[in-house]
Amino acid sequence: MSIASDAKQALQGAVQGVMAKAVALAPDSWIPGGEPDPLIRERYGHIGKPLSRIDGPLKVAGRATFAAEFPLEDMVYASLVFSTIAKGRIAAMDTSHAETAPGVVAVMDHRNAPRLAPPPVFMSAPKAANGDNLPIMQESEVNWNGEPVAVVLAETQEQADHAASLVRVTFEAAPALTSLDEAREQGTKPALFMGQPLHDERGDAEAALAAAEVKVDALYTTPRHNHNAIELHGVTVAWQGDVLRIHDASQLVAHTAWSIGQMFDMPEDKVIVTSPFVGGGFGGKCLWQHQVLAALAAKLCSRPVRLVLSREGVYRVVGGRSPTEQRVALGADREGHLKALVHTGVTVKTASNAMPEPFILPTRSAYASETLKLDVQVVELDMLANTFMRAPGESVGTFALESAMDELAEALNIDPVELRIRNEPEKDPSSGLPFSSRHIVEAWRTGAARFGWDRRDPRPGLRREGEWLVGMGCATGTYPYYRMGGGAARITLMQDGQAVVDIAAHEMGMGTATAQTQVAAERLGLPIEAVRFNYGDSTLPGVVLAGGSQQTAAIGASVGAAHRELVKQLLKLAGNDSPLAGLKPDDVISRDQGLCKADETARHESYASILSRAQQPSVSVEAEGPPPLETMHWSMHSHAAMFCEVRVNTVTGEPRVSRFLGSFDCGRILNPKTATSQFRGGIIMGLGLALMEEAQFDERKGRVMNPSLSEYHVPVHMDVPEIDVIWTDIPDPHAPMGARGIGEIGITGTAAAVANAVYNATGKRVRDLPLTLDKLL
Amino acid sequence: MTIVVNGAALDAPHDARVSLLDFLRETCGLSGTKKGCDQGACGACTVLADGERILSCLSLAVQYEGRSITTIEGLGQPGRLHPLQQAFVEHDGFQCGYCTPGQICSAVGMAAEIARGVPSHVTVDLGGEDILLSHEELRERMSGNLCRCGAYNGIVEAIAETYGAETLAEAAE
Ligand code: FES
Ligand code: FES
Numbered sequence: 001m002s003i004a005s006d007a008k009q010a011l012q013g014a015v016q017g018v019m020a021k022a023v024a025l026a027p028d029s030w031i032p033g034g035e036p037d038p039l040i041r042e043r044y045g046h047i048g049k050p051l052s053r054i055d056g057p058l059k060v061a062g063r064a065t066f067a068a069e070f071p072l073e074d075m076v077y078a079s080l081v082f083s084t085i086a087k088g089r090i091a092a093m094d095t096s097h098a099e100t101a102p103g104v105v106a107v108m109d110h111r112n113a114p115r116l117a118p119p120p121v122f123m124s125a126p127k128a129a130n131g132d133n134l135p136i137m138q139e140s141e142v143n144w145n146g147e148p149v150a151v152v153l154a155e156t157q158e159q160a161d162h163a164a165s166l167v168r169v170t171f172e173a174a175p176a177l178t179s180l181d182e183a184r185e186q187g188t189k190p191a192l193f194m195g196q197p198l199h200d201e202r203g204d205a206e207a208a209l210a211a212a213e214v215k216v217d218a219l220y221t222t223p224r225h226n227h228n229a230i231e232l233h234g235v236t237v238a239w240q241g242d243v244l245r246i247h248d249a250s251q252l253v254a255h256t257a258w259s260i261g262q263m264f265d266m267p268e269d270k271v272i273v274t275s276p277f278v279g280g281g282f283g284g285k286c287l288w289q290h291q292v293l294a295a296l297a298a299k300l301c302s303r304p305v306r307l308v309l310s311r312e313g314v315y316r317v318v319g320g321r322s323p324t325e326q327r328v329a330l331g332a333d334r335e336g337h338l339k340a341l342v343h344t345g346v347t348v349k350t351a352s353n354a355m356p357e358p359f360i361l362p363t364r365s366a367y368a369s370e371t372l373k374l375d376v377q378v379v380e381l382d383m384l385a386n387t388f389m390r391a392p393g394e395s396v397g398t399f400a401l402e403s404a405m406d407e408l409a410e411a412l413n414i415d416p417v418e419l420r421i422r423n424e425p426e427k428d429p430s431s432g433l434p435f436s437s438r439h440i441v442e443a444w445r446t447g448a449a450r451f452g453w454d455r456r457d458p459r460p461g462l463r464r465e466g467e468w469l470v471g472m473g474c475a476t477g478t479y480p481y482y483r484m485g486g487g488a489a490r491i492t493l494m495q496d497g498q499a500v501v502d503i504a505a506h507e508m509g510m511g512t513a514t515a516q517t518q519v520a521a522e523r524l525g526l527p528i529e530a531v532r533f534n535y536g537d538s539t540l541p542g543v544v545l546a547g548g549s550q551q552t553a554a555i556g557a558s559v560g561a562a563h564r565e566l567v568k569q570l571l572k573l574a575g576n577d578s579p580l581a582g583l584k585p586d587d588v589i590s591r592d593q594g595l596c597k598a599d600e601t602a603r604h605e606s607y608a609s610i611l612s613r614a615q616q617p618s619v620s621v622e623a624e625g626p627p628p629l630e631t632m633h634w635s636m637h638s639h640a641a642m643f644c645e646v647r648v649n650t651v652t653g654e655p656r657v658s659r660f661l662g663s664f665d666c667g668r669i670l671n672p673k674t675a676t677s678q679f680r681g682g683i684i685m686g687l688g689l690a691l692m693e694e695a696q697f698d699e700r701k702g703r704v705m706n707p708s709l710s711e712y713h714v715p716v717h718m719d720v721p722e723i724d725v726i727w728t729d730i731p732d733p734h735a736p737m738g739a740r741g742i743g744e745i746g747i748t749g750t751a752a753a754v755a756n757a758v759y760n761a762t763g764k765r766v767r768d769l770p771l772t773l774d775k776l777l
Numbered sequence: 778m779t780i781v782v783n784g785a786a787l788d789a790p791h792d793a794r795v796s797l798l799d800f801l802r803e804t805c806g807l808s809g810t811k812k813g814c815d816q817g818a819c820g821a822c823t824v825l826a827d828g829e830r831i832l833s834c835l836s837l838a839v840q841y842e843g844r845s846i847t848t849i850e851g852l853g854q855p856g857r858l859h860p861l862q863q864a865f866v867e868h869d870g871f872q873c874g875y876c877t878p879g880q881i882c883s884a885v886g887m888a889a890e891i892a893r894g895v896p897s898h899v900t901v902d903l904g905g906e907d908i909l910l911s912h913e914e915l916r917e918r919m920s921g922n923l924c925r926c927g928a929y930n931g932i933v934e935a936i937a938e939t940y941g942a943e944t945l946a947e948a949a950e
Contacts, residue, residue: 052866052867052869053866053869055874056865056866056869056871056874057855057856057858057862057866058855058874059871059874059877060849060858060862060863060865060866060870060871060874060877060878060881061809061849061850061852061853061854061855061858061862062807062808062809062810062811062848062849062850062877062878063809063850063854063855064874065808066808066811066875068808068812069802069808071806156792156795156803157799157803158792158794158795158799162794227925228925229873229875229925230811230813230819230821230873230875230876230923230924230925230926231811231813231873231875232812232813232814232815277873277874278873279811279873279874279875280872280873280875280925280926281873282925308812310815311813311814311815311816311818508872508873509871509872509873509874509926510872511872673869674869674872676869677869677872677926677927677928677931678872680927680928680929680930681872681926681927681928682927683927684927684929685925685927708814708816708818709813709814709816709818709819709923710814710816710817710818714923714925715927715929716920716921716922716923717915717916717917717919717920717922717929717932717933718916718917718920720916720927720929720930722930723930
């Protein structure tokens with residue numbers, strides 16, 4: 001990030017800050033969500049039903065088509081060559097052997113790649129999507145170890161892969177900064193996240209800590225992580241006249257279309273990005289070099305191109321989560337009331353991206369401490385740009401914070417659940433905003449009862465079964481409600497009572513189409529079968545990021561707005577001969593395949609009747625969701641009480657998770673079947689974070705050393721017990737449908753619950769993840 | 778020579794380097810078999826060769842001349858799903874669906890292994906007549922199939938229901 005763009009970010013942040021004040025003070029009714037979404041009142045309709053996924057039959061039969069599976073006529077296959085130095089330049093490149101290898105169509109490198117404008121890095125503009133702002137195969141400079149330096153195109157994948165092995169590159173290395181310790185010696189700098197400093201202070205926390213009756217103060221570290229979606233990043237692209245068609249695996253189709261348009265100097269509507277199914281995203285399926293390289297290559301050879309990264313290629317080209325070193329210090333009185341809460345530390349990014357891992361985020365609204373000091377510092381290394389990975393900030397931040405809470409509970413001799421409840425704040429401790437809906441105490445109480453928390457012996461190392469030590473631990477999980485601007489949707493209602501909802505949203509396993517079909521059917525008063533939900537196409541309305549657990553809210557607000565517009569149009573069409581004559585849109589709701597007066601449901605006319613009288617085969621409306629001011633007016637967060645039982649083998653040190661319960665407070669649950677999977681999936685990734693996941697970074701070379709699924713371990717069947725999940729199901733009155741997002745919260749708190757259980761089992765406090773057996777021997 | 782894929786005899790590729798996985802996906806257009814690593818670590822590419830589960834990414838297509846391959850497309854189709862496919866839908870044994878064809882083919886092959894009495898690392902009685910498809914046994918035998926979405930509980934439930942194994946609830950007792 002250049003100094004100028006740092007300043008721009010800071011300025012935008014300051015403007016946001018001023019606006020935030022005004023929004024915080026405005027009356028509730030001016031704010032989206034000030035009037036609760038009418039759907040919150042509906043308790044017996046489609047919402048809340050455990051509907052099986054509507055795309056389930058396609059997926060289990062292998063008929064759901066993913067990005068690398070679209071056949072295109074005359075297509076060529078691509079294979080990449082990567083740099084082997086962290087910084088420097090390409091001194092010489094010999095592609096002659098590759099070019100003459102059988103089947104090779106072209107070899108592209110910085111010398112012959114079509115020219116391209118710099119990539120718009122994520123968060124530098126509303127629709128910017130690129131992982132970094134570095135030129136893509138435009139010059140001889142090398143910026144990270146693993147940067148693509150050549151693309152070989154051939155008739156088959158085998159031919160392309162073989163020819164890629166024949167490309168000879170001579171690199172001229174320059175001094176590179178690839179070690180965190182070395183970088184820290186040269187000085188850290190304050191981190192900016194979405195334009196705002198990751199820094200909060202209230203009172204003199206260090207002084208309060210020094211004076212506290214009981215205190216804990218420790219350093220926690222978390223390593224690099226990779227998303228490792230099972231679907232490899234793949235893309236199939238073709239230039240069709242002046243249109244660039246991209247079959248992508250994407251969490252942000254509209255952002256991608258715009259960003260690629262910027263680079264190729266094309267209007268965004270000439271770039272069509274579709275992504276009907278994504279084989280797992282977790283923050284990793286955004287815009288990286290491979291899509292752009294495929295488009296460049298397709299232009300160069302005038303043929304469609306399929307480019308699928310190898311598993312190693314994913315580690316070289318797609319960023320992951322950065323490592324963190326976090327200090328958490330807690331000071332309390334003897335009753336356990338926090339007097340001081342310090343959460344500070346350092347993380348790693350590059351100069352070319354704007355994403356410091358924001359690990360203090362969960363601490364901002366966590367506890368009612370008298371004083372508070374939060375701070376994130378960054379160093380910039382010469383490496384592949386890091387990025388968002390499931391619950392950026394909260395996932396690793398809760399590990400440190402909630403481990404420290406466990407340490408404090410022990411120092412105080414207070415039950416860890418009780419300690420958390422004692423420090424429950426009345427309003428947001430950082431922003432001072434009222435909570436929109438916070439029922440974490442209820443989640444703790446029901447969770448503790450169900451898990452059998454009272455059976456835990458607080459003294460560590462005492463429960464033994466054969467050669468296994470058994471322990472229990474708990475931790476708070478938390479993730480905010482987000483909703484980003486730009487959401488819009490179209491509803492088309494047909495005379496035969498069918499409706500189509502169009503929005504450029506995404507399905508990567510969350511069950512988007514299923515849950516949103518339920519919501520739309522409810523909103524429109526239609527049976528499920530009468531609604532089709534179209535998504536995953538940049539030509540549809542809306543700019544909707546499937547990230548930050550915000551997609552449900554963004555779609556909800558957009559479809560809600562479109563529905564209001566639809567009611568208006570239908571009332572106009574209904575005219576004076578309708579039982580609805582004279583009613584205002586606000587008096588009317590959708591019910592039983594038509595409209596009726598909200599408080600007089602017998603005054604009803606069906607859509608079919610309205611449209612046929614108006615002699616309209618269909619009506620189509622499009623509307624934008626309101627700007628997302630609700631998060632500046634209320635403190636909106638989901639919470640979870642996580643409970644874990646572990647068994648640690650006294651001979652081998654092997655830790656096994658034997659039971660796990662997540663008790664969630666996430667607003668209303670739209671579909672309990674798919675929500676259960678979301679919660680469990682998050683928790684399982686949290687188990688990986690706790691026990692095994694680590695991208696091992698060679699600090700001398702700046703290269704990940706275990707770029708494969710055999711050496712980067714993720715949880716397998718045998719690592720996962722039955723994960724019990726329960727929820728409060730209390731609607732958030734200020735969120736669309738009363739629902740806050742649920743995709744990320746499961747990974748938060750989980751690692752601390754595991755580490756705390758391991759401590760309870762063994763008496764060993766592990767503060768450095770992952771919690772591998774060597775640390776327990 | 779030909780390879781029989783889902784009952785149809787197809788010409789084996791000329792290029793001996795072509796993996797069975799790429800043959801299925803790129804030549805036969807059977808993209809239901811998935812590629813998650815191309816190096817034997819994830820199980821997404823699992824298919825059945827004469828009823829036995831194999832990793833098609835670690836197999837050369839030409840090795841399977843004269844043999845019969847069943848892919849996910851051959852097990853069932855929407856409208857006529859295999860009972861295990863149906864159980865995956867009902868128990869939400871997937872999220873993104875990318876590991877799913879491999880999980881399903883693997884489970885079909887595993888059930889046949891159990892029926893043949895092939896023991897695993899966690900089988901207690903190696904000399905016993907029958908192997909009980911316990912929760913532990915099932916998880917051990919399916920551990921070669923990764924699911925990053927973490928649909929493991931649903932997968933286990935679906936397999937247990939289909940093959941009469943111990944359910945999660947029973948295992949917890
Ligand atoms: S693709 Fe074959 S095991 Fe991963
Ligand atoms: S369902 Fe996504 S990897 Fe298993």
